[in-house]
Amino acid sequence: MTTVRAIVVMGVSGSGKASIAERLARALGVAFVEGDSLSMD
Numbered sequence: 001m002t003t004v005r006a007i008v009v010m011g012v013s014g015s016g017k018a019s020i021a022e023r024l025a026r027a028l029g030v031a032f033v034e035g036d037s038l039s040m041d
Helices: 017-028
Strands: none
């Protein structure tokens, strides 16, 4: 079994979530995935 860990950055539209999340991902050396790109099929 594989364990997946994620950090979710939430906030209102236009609050800078993506900017902060991209910086955080870079600092931690992990991938940044935009929530809008996820498919919940």
